[in-house]
Amino acid sequence: MSKPLLTRSAWGAWLVALVVLCAVVPVLNLWVPADSVFHMSDFAVALVGKIMCYAICALAMDLIWGYTGILSLGHGVFFALGGYAMGMYLMRQIGLDGNYKSALPDFMVFLDWKTLPWHWTLSDSFVATLLLVVLVPGLVALVFGFFAFRSRIKGVYFSIITQAMTFAAMLLFFRNETGFGGNNGFTDFKRIVDIPIATTSMRMTLFVMTAATLLSFFLMARWLVGSKFGRVLQAVRDAETRVMFSGYNPIGYKLTIWVISAMMCGVAGALYVPQVGIINPSEMSPANSIEIAIWAAVGGRATLIGPIVGAFLVNGAKSWLTVTYPEFWLYFLGALFIGVTLFLPDGVVGLVKKLKGGKA
Amino acid sequence: MTPDLLEQGAKRVQAHVAALEARTGQTESGGRAAGFSRLATPGEVDVTHGRILYLEDVSVSFDGFKAINNLSLDIAPGELRCIIGPNGAGKTTMMDIITGKTKPNTGTVFFGSTIDLLRYKEAEIAQLGIGRKFQKPTVFEQLTVFENLELALKTNKGVKASMFFKLDSAQRDRLAEVLHTIHLAESVHRLAGNLSHGQKQWLEIGMLLMQDPKLLLLDEPVAGMTDEETERTAELFLSLKGKHSLMVVEHDMSFIRTISDIVTVLCEGSVLAQGTLDQVQADERVIEVYLGR
Amino acid sequence: MPKRIIHVLLIAMFCIAGRAYALSAAEAKSLAVGEGDARIEALRAAVSHADAKTLAFIQALSDDAVKLVGETPVLVVDGQGQDPVTGAPVALPETAEDVMNNNRMRGELDTALAALKLLSADAQVRRDAVKTLRGEVDESKLPLIEQALAAETVADIKDQLGLLRAAALLGSTEIAKRLEAAQALGESTQAATKTLLVERLQVETDGSVKAALHKSLSAVESRLAWGDRLGALFSGISLGSILLLVALGLAITYGLMGVINMAHGELMMIGAYATYVVQGLFQKYLPGAFDWYLLASVPVAFATSALVGAALERSVIRFLYGRPLETLLATWGISLMLMQLVRTIFGAQNVGVENPRWMSGGVQLMGNLSLPYNRLVIVGFAIAVLVGVWFLIEKTRLGLFVRGVTQNRPIASCMGVNTARIDTYAFALGSGIAGLAGCALSQVGNVGPDLGQGYIVDSFMVVVLGGVGQLAGTVYAAMGLGVLNKFLEGWTGAVLAKIAVLVFIIIFIQKRPQGIFAMKGREA
Amino acid sequence: MLNVKNINQYYGGSHILRDVSVQAHLGKVTVVLGRNGVGKTTLLKSLMGLVPIKTGTMELDGKPIHKATPYERARAGMGFVPQGREIFARLTVEENLRMGLAYKPAGTPIPPELFELFPVLQQMLHRRGGDLSGGQQQQLAIARALAAGPKLLILDEPTEGIQPSIIKDIGRVIRMLADRGTMAIVLVEQYYDFAQDLADDYVVMERGAVRASGLGKNMAADGVRQMVAI
Amino acid sequence: ADTIKVGILHSLSGTMAISETVLKDTVLMAIDEINAKGGVLGKKLEPVVVDPASNWPLFAEKTKQLLTQDKVSVIFGCWTSVSRKSVLPVVEELNGLLFYPVQYEGEELSKNVFYTGAAPNQQAIPAVDYLMSKEGGAAKRWVLLGTDYVYPRTTNKILRAYLKSKGVKDTDIDEKYTPFGHSDYQTIVADIKKFSAGGKTAVVSTINGDSNVPFYKELGNAGLKAKDVPVVAFSVGEEELRGVDTKPLVGHLAAWNYFQSIKNPTNTEFIKKWSDYAKAKGIAGHKDKPLTNDPMEATYIGINMWKQAVEKAKSTDVDKVIAAMAGQTFKAPSGIVSKMDEKNHHLHKSVFIGEIKADGQFNVVWKTPGPVKAKPWSPYIEGNDVKPDEPVKK
Ligand SMILES: Nc1ncnc2c1ncn2[C@@H]1O[C@H](COP(=O)(O)OP(=O)(O)OP(=O)(O)O)[C@@H](O)[C@H]1O
Ligand SMILES: Nc1ncnc2c1ncn2[C@@H]1O[C@H](COP(=O)(O)OP(=O)(O)OP(=O)(O)O)[C@@H](O)[C@H]1O
Ligand SMILES: NC(N)=O
Ligand SMILES: [Mg+2]
Numbered sequence A: 001m002s003k004p005l006l007t008r009s010a011w012g013a014w015l016v017a018l019v020v021l022c023a024v025v026p027v028l029n030l031w032v033p034a035d036s037v038f039h040m041s042d043f044a045v046a047l048v049g050k051i052m053c054y055a056i057c058a059l060a061m062d063l064i065w066g067y068t069g070i071l072s073l074g075h076g077v078f079f080a081l082g083g084y085a086m087g088m089y090l091m092r093q094i095g096l097d098g099n100y101k102s103a104l105p106d107f108m109v110f111l112d113w114k115t116l117p118w119h120w121t122l123s124d125s126f127v128a129t130l131l132l133v134v135l136v137p138g139l140v141a142l143v144f145g146f147f148a149f150r151s152r153i154k155g156v157y158f159s160i161i162t163q164a165m166t167f168a169a170m171l172l173f174f175r176n177e178t179g180f181g182g183n184n185g186f187t188d189f190k191r192i193v194d195i196p197i198a199t200t201s202m203r204m205t206l207f208v209m210t211a212a213t214l215l216s217f218f219l220m221a222r223w224l225v226g227s228k229f230g231r232v233l234q235a236v237r238d239a240e241t242r243v244m245f246s247g248y249n250p251i252g253y254k255l256t257i258w259v260i261s262a263m264m265c266g267v268a269g270a271l272y273v274p275q276v277g278i279i280n281p282s283e284m285s286p287a288n289s290i291e292i293a294i295w296a297a298v299g300g301r302a303t304l305i306g307p308i309v310g311a312f313l314v315n316g317a318k319s320w321l322t323v324t325y326p327e328f329w330l331y332f333l334g335a336l337f338i339g340v341t342l343f344l345p346d347g348v349v350g351l352v353k354k355l356k357g358g359k360a
Numbered sequence B: 001m002t003p004d005l006l007e008q009g010a011k012r013v014q015a016h017v018a019a020l021e022a023r024t025g026q027t028e029s030g031g032r033a034a035g036f037s038r039l040a041t042p043g044e045v046d047v048t049h050g051r052i053l054y055l056e057d058v059s060v061s062f063d064g065f066k067a068i069n070n071l072s073l074d075i076a077p078g079e080l081r082c083i084i085g086p087n088g089a090g091k092t093t094m095m096d097i098i099t100g101k102t103k104p105n106t107g108t109v110f111f112g113s114t115i116d117l118l119r120y121k122e123a124e125i126a127q128l129g130i131g132r133k134f135q136k137p138t139v140f141e142q143l144t145v146f147e148n149l150e151l152a153l154k155t156n157k158g159v160k161a162s163m164f165f166k167l168d169s170a171q172r173d174r175l176a177e178v179l180h181t182i183h184l185a186e187s188v189h190r191l192a193g194n195l196s197h198g199q200k201q202w203l204e205i206g207m208l209l210m211q212d213p214k215l216l217l218l219d220e221p222v223a224g225m226t227d228e229e230t231e232r233t234a235e236l237f238l239s240l241k242g243k244h245s246l247m248v249v250e251h252d253m254s255f256i257r258t259i260s261d262i263v264t265v266l267c268e269g270s271v272l273a274q275g276t277l278d279q280v281q282a283d284e285r286v287i288e289v290y291l292g293r
Numbered sequence C: 001m002p003k004r005i006i007h008v009l010l011i012a013m014f015c016i017a018g019r020a021y022a023l024s025a026a027e028a029k030s031l032a033v034g035e036g037d038a039r040i041e042a043l044r045a046a047v048s049h050a051d052a053k054t055l056a057f058i059q060a061l062s063d064d065a066v067k068l069v070g071e072t073p074v075l076v077v078d079g080q081g082q083d084p085v086t087g088a089p090v091a092l093p094e095t096a097e098d099v100m101n102n103n104r105m106r107g108e109l110d111t112a113l114a115a116l117k118l119l120s121a122d123a124q125v126r127r128d129a130v131k132t133l134r135g136e137v138d139e140s141k142l143p144l145i146e147q148a149l150a151a152e153t154v155a156d157i158k159d160q161l162g163l164l165r166a167a168a169l170l171g172s173t174e175i176a177k178r179l180e181a182a183q184a185l186g187e188s189t190q191a192a193t194k195t196l197l198v199e200r201l202q203v204e205t206d207g208s209v210k211a212a213l214h215k216s217l218s219a220v221e222s223r224l225a226w227g228d229r230l231g232a233l234f235s236g237i238s239l240g241s242i243l244l245l246v247a248l249g250l251a252i253t254y255g256l257m258g259v260i261n262m263a264h265g266e267l268m269m270i271g272a273y274a275t276y277v278v279q280g281l282f283q284k285y286l287p288g289a290f291d292w293y294l295l296a297s298v299p300v301a302f303a304t305s306a307l308v309g310a311a312l313e314r315s316v317i318r319f320l321y322g323r324p325l326e327t328l329l330a331t332w333g334i335s336l337m338l339m340q341l342v343r344t345i346f347g348a349q350n351v352g353v354e355n356p357r358w359m360s361g362g363v364q365l366m367g368n369l370s371l372p373y374n375r376l377v378i379v380g381f382a383i384a385v386l387v388g389v390w391f392l393i394e395k396t397r398l399g400l401f402v403r404g405v406t407q408n409r410p411i412a413s414c415m416g417v418n419t420a421r422i423d424t425y426a427f428a429l430g431s432g433i434a435g436l437a438g439c440a441l442s443q444v445g446n447v448g449p450d451l452g453q454g455y456i457v458d459s460f461m462v463v464v465l466g467g468v469g470q471l472a473g474t475v476y477a478a479m480g481l482g483v484l485n486k487f488l489e490g491w492t493g494a495v496l497a498k499i500a501v502l503v504f505i506i507i508f509i510q511k512r513p514q515g516i517f518a519m520k521g522r523e524a
Numbered sequence D: 001m002l003n004v005k006n007i008n009q010y011y012g013g014s015h016i017l018r019d020v021s022v023q024a025h026l027g028k029v030t031v032v033l034g035r036n037g038v039g040k041t042t043l044l045k046s047l048m049g050l051v052p053i054k055t056g057t058m059e060l061d062g063k064p065i066h067k068a069t070p071y072e073r074a075r076a077g078m079g080f081v082p083q084g085r086e087i088f089a090r091l092t093v094e095e096n097l098r099m100g101l102a103y104k105p106a107g108t109p110i111p112p113e114l115f116e117l118f119p120v121l122q123q124m125l126h127r128r129g130g131d132l133s134g135g136q137q138q139q140l141a142i143a144r145a146l147a148a149g150p151k152l153l154i155l156d157e158p159t160e161g162i163q164p165s166i167i168k169d170i171g172r173v174i175r176m177l178a179d180r181g182t183m184a185i186v187l188v189e190q191y192y193d194f195a196q197d198l199a200d201d202y203v204v205m206e207r208g209a210v211r212a213s214g215l216g217k218n219m220a221a222d223g224v225r226q227m228v229a230i
Numbered sequence E: 001a002d003t004i005k006v007g008i009l010h011s012l013s014g015t016m017a018i019s020e021t022v023l024k025d026t027v028l029m030a031i032d033e034i035n036a037k038g039g040v041l042g043k044k045l046e047p048v049v050v051d052p053a054s055n056w057p058l059f060a061e062k063t064k065q066l067l068t069q070d071k072v073s074v075i076f077g078c079w080t081s082v083s084r085k086s087v088l089p090v091v092e093e094l095n096g097l098l099f100y101p102v103q104y105e106g107e108e109l110s111k112n113v114f115y116t117g118a119a120p121n122q123q124a125i126p127a128v129d130y131l132m133s134k135e136g137g138a139a140k141r142w143v144l145l146g147t148d149y150v151y152p153r154t155t156n157k158i159l160r161a162y163l164k165s166k167g168v169k170d171t172d173i174d175e176k177y178t179p180f181g182h183s184d185y186q187t188i189v190a191d192i193k194k195f196s197a198g199g200k201t202a203v204v205s206t207i208n209g210d211s212n213v214p215f216y217k218e219l220g221n222a223g224l225k226a227k228d229v230p231v232v233a234f235s236v237g238e239e240e241l242r243g244v245d246t247k248p249l250v251g252h253l254a255a256w257n258y259f260q261s262i263k264n265p266t267n268t269e270f271i272k273k274w275s276d277y278a279k280a281k282g283i284a285g286h287k288d289k290p291l292t293n294d295p296m297e298a299t300y301i302g303i304n305m306w307k308q309a310v311e312k313a314k315s316t317d318v319d320k321v322i323a324a325m326a327g328q329t330f331k332a333p334s335g336i337v338s339k340m341d342e343k344n345h346h347l348h349k350s351v352f353i354g355e356i357k358a359d360g361q362f363n364v365v366w367k368t369p370g371p372v373k374a375k376p377w378s379p380y381i382e383g384n385d386v387k388p389d390e391p392v393k394k
């Protein structure tokens, strides 16, 4: 009865997405002349790149919320931790090119710091940074999740303590003493692996990497939820006691998916920061974490593809409406959320399925 | 060092080892390594004392209300034990205690003679080989019947194992067999949430069968079943008897009659009477509190 | 304002009448125009021989009721110009400028007035005057203080005057007087005394006086420390009562009904804006009763938010029962829209809501512990709302139905309960209470479109920490967090205190995974 | 009294009730039998208006009720004991009973005979419903439905999980209530002997349709026991 | 194109909307005014309004969009420093032009940005000087109170160094921070009260927008009078006081480069223009009670100077406009002829100290004798002495 990872047509769609994102977009952006209708502007590339990072978060949220039934209001923190890990590296890459021509990041100089604080030790190594990007969110999630799941904290109690964590983390990072640049965070990046960052080709490289990451995370998630592991997760969501009495230790399962989900967000954050050029504690604001859940809900929970669609839909709408209706866009966005819940209980993807099902 | 010195040393060592060996053979446990009891093999239930489940002086109270009161009870391997008793006697609570859902205030609960159940958590207890059917049927509503059974299947239940799990053909056969037993072969791809009450009861029993536990705790398994299905359940339980130990809580006396050897009557948290069904049915106190006239 | 002038005149008649000097035009000018130093010198000189007119003029200066026409000061009485010396009416041209009094000048004016008021016939005026003079005295005021001390009959004022005298003597050139003063000041309960003693200590040369100063200082300090502790406790309770108010409505909409109501904050905001609107109406139509606008706005805030809540329930929420996570999404949308709606109607900026006069000031419990009326009122209000909610939920049929319906909607309906109506009532009630919270918040904080955003996280924390659906838990959680926060804040500063409280919540939930008042029992 | 004609009901796409017609009369117990999953519960839920029916009519005392909401039906005099007890877990026993009186005027006392019937409820009056044992909850559910004195009492497997002596009591109560002649009773039951003892009329369902119906006293003769077996 | 596009990048939603919305309207008003006089270089200005929604990365994204999609010639925008920091790399990379109208902490100088708000030496230091003077109350002890973010931290760092240079001991300085959105100032105010028992104390407040109302309400509650413990604020203007009952606050201070209450013909005209505009456009809040404030003035100066520079350069080309900006002058509503520094992209500004009046306006009690040149690199921060006073090529 084992299901294939993807059906044939889904593989087809996946491949098309891969080709479009990793080959067509670069061509349209880099080689099609700017005045051609087929040209894809840098701005559009940056926008799509950013939204793909969000989509990774939404996908991660789907694993933990959609499939396991654990609503995290703390995914923004994992995202930001990944982002900060990358940001520290990017700050170090500025080298002596900062305002103060110091090896220390500028904000440290003007706050009178004389040496790098201990937690910056590994930040000059790219390899270490790549590790930190997954390990730091992973470790935070592991410790937090271990205690929470062990204490059988469930439902909204879990959601609320993740929110408390989020809020505490945000305040902590706001403090200048914490050593992450306070509320300004990190900006003005110059290089990544010694290659200038503000070039079209570097941007495209980041874009393609993000696309590849999103698509492979999608496959990984498919595989996870398609395995018995995934079914245990859904069983945990439905009847955790029964899971225990069937001989599974739910803690291990919850913890595993929780950590995986956190790490995915960390990776998303790390890809996000060089593309948008700033990371600061407002990424950890409770509202941001809630938004991730909203993308997942809009697209359709427990569908994997839904949250990705949701991330694109909501953020696309936001980007578009803040320009076309700067004073009214919140009405549209609010109406979208209400409309989706009232009329599309299974999200946008649910609607598509229904329409398809109706025809068949 | 000279060769003879070496030799002397070797002899000393030999003597020492021999002395040690001689001593270990004289322990109370008949020469087994540990001096106090038999070697406990993890995951193995030691039933050499003839008891698979053993409760002694267990009490539990909720906000001052004694739901279980100095309860002592034991069950032999392969036995099918029926438990009856008035509503609120503490039958479900007793199962809660055995399966780790409720921690008693006092008392001891042993699985076999070596496993102190009070030290384990629910999932561990289940893996030790105790399966349970709840009074209110609990199945995974958002999963299909097939998936419900697959999850219950006795196998390595670790995270990694689950990720890479594939049904082998023996397991597949077993699954088909159970599906047949519980009459849900036609509903195999329906969501469990959409089953009727009785169907859920069956599915839950099926999950227990898949789990293949040493001891099955069944809380009102035939509630809401037709008489005919009740009979089939009785057959099923009788066929399990011997290979498994069963503890069945029921209020359906005809069902109890079909399956029972020994019946234990629980009342106000402790054992009121015990014996064959006829014996307990004749007991005035049982008639008074439970059967009615 | 005129009342005060009359009052001053009375004082003047009683006490200072008969002094020979009268206010001259030159004097008036020197008081009103020129460099600060010169004006202050003129003021000090004037105090020593003030007559009724001088006093009235000083009072007018302090009340900003003097304008300059060119270089000539003119009294403004009921919008009309008046010559300060002759009392004759004078023209008040458009171009007349205000006399500029900065803080320093205002302080001097107040001190001067207070010194003169020490001799008032009204004990309360004298008491206030002594209060004003605390920390402002020097030897130049000594004669006045001694005169007042000699005439004083009311015990507490006399004690205070004694301390005032001691304070004035502390700068004396005679060691004996300083010693006496230093000893006397040990009795004080005022923070201002501490300042005095500290300042004196820095310049004091005499050993024995120094020792006395030290002794008095530590006596005063230990007295003050108690005030500080109680003050921190009160701030904690006050913060707790605010947390309670913001959480109570949520305890219904979320705790009982299970709606993850992200628009809760916006319902509070609506209550606050309703208060603002009522304030505006009073300003416009009932200026005489302005001080009572807040009482009127309590029911209005409740009704407005309750109506909005009812409308939301009827149009959106009711389709989402049993799908709590969907309510999160929909109410988030509602919250965005409500905020923007308020921006569209009232503008993006904050609006001003004033404290009514009876809510300003406070009761002085100790020298350094005064409990502001507006905080006290809010504590009382929170208790009243709590009792009301408790009664409604636990003791009335409506409450029973609400609890029944929220637990099992279809079955409640089979019992004959009109569940749709109960749902609407319950949600409206929760929303209305949010409105009440908004009304209270308007008295201590911002009223702006994102008023609610600042409280939404806190209110959920309180409800959840208390145990969802547990009213008593909500109370404990609110008070506990309030007091904990305030004690930590005194110790670690606001930022770390907030972080510590959040960490505390995380750890606490580990110990009690269902909140303080965990739903005990098997079906938890 | 109750007249149900040709109702059809669907869950999503699946046709559950097919042209079901049932009657119940004052003073009579109508027993509905059938194997698991044939649609008995669904039928009762349709009667209460908890699930919508697609076609068909229902009349209570000659008035159509199939368009009424559940609470209107309750107010019209229908009392319901659902399968699986469905008591209000976080309300006390007393409050559960008071919910049963919801449409009576405020202050209506809980009928004392309920406590005579189910003494355990008196003992546990202030305990939370969810903490009761399964059988105690079932008793509570029955008492709750009786509290308001309905004209039509609908019971879905009321003996499930109840100790024999109380089953006997419940049987007596049902008989007594019916014999008073002021109440019609619809009883879904798996416990055949219990059902046969009580039945004035019977209905056997199979796959969502009525397979047979008749007088209770003819049940044995009609071979109803065989019908509910395979 | 037949129009010149002007980007407006102010938050219209989210936490900063409270402050920023009015700046959007100020730009729109100025654009109307310029267009009414025939536009610039014979072309009308066309505003492109976007809402970065108080979301810092969105500021960068919108900037990119304005510059590359809409191809605006100039952007007026940002309030918080972090939004500016977010935008900075984008305007530098795409060689855009940003006018930033808010007082800030300095420590920055970009070729592509013109800073029309105050640097610390144009606001903070004069304010402290005043409070130390006899007229200001001769404060000896200092509470530096701010919201925990970079602007207050940096400003306080500068102030601490400055106070030290004036002989103030560390024990006489109490630095305190509150989290963003902090709304309960009971403890802080009690602490200030306690601290002030140790000698004449002044409070320097860099509390951010939204927290000011609860802070001032608490001050009023606690009966801390301005004559005892004056509070001087750098982020509280007419707009912020709109939400406060000012009666208990009379005498507390603010330091700005502009107050609505300043009397001169230019300001009278400016206020009238704004009132008329607010009424005509029905701007909520302002149509009933029009208020002007320092960032509005800075915005207004900025757009007018930009217009003059474009006309001087006869082009909207960014480099040419930047060059033409040097030394631009404009008759500012504050009453001076404001000059853009030849080199450092900051305005020369007069500093005013105002005391709060009962009507929510400010009473100017002190001002600098003339315009002060900005020092974006504060000399009180180590290493800044060697910084060039002009943008360096990157
Ligand atoms: N968490 C609890 N809080 C309070 N009382 C409880 C709790 N759990 C069980 N009880 C009480 O303990 C007693 C025993 O309950 P239990 O469910 O074990 O009975 P039972 O024998 O299974 O009855 P039944 O046959 O009706 O299922 C009952 O009176 C019940 O009300
Ligand atoms: N919510 C639902 N959605 C879809 N199908 C359902 C739903 N509820 C019940 N069913 C199906 O409808 C059929 C009838 O169910 P119902 O509960 O009425 O059976 P029943 O006769 O009461 O059985 P039992 O004796 O087991 O209680 C069953 O096949 C069941 O699987
Ligand atoms: N630059 C400011 N005030 O944040
Ligand atoms: Mg039981």
Ligand SMILES: [Mg+2]
Residues within 6 Å of the ligand: B196, B197, D040, D041, D042, D083, D156
């Ligand atoms: Mg049924």
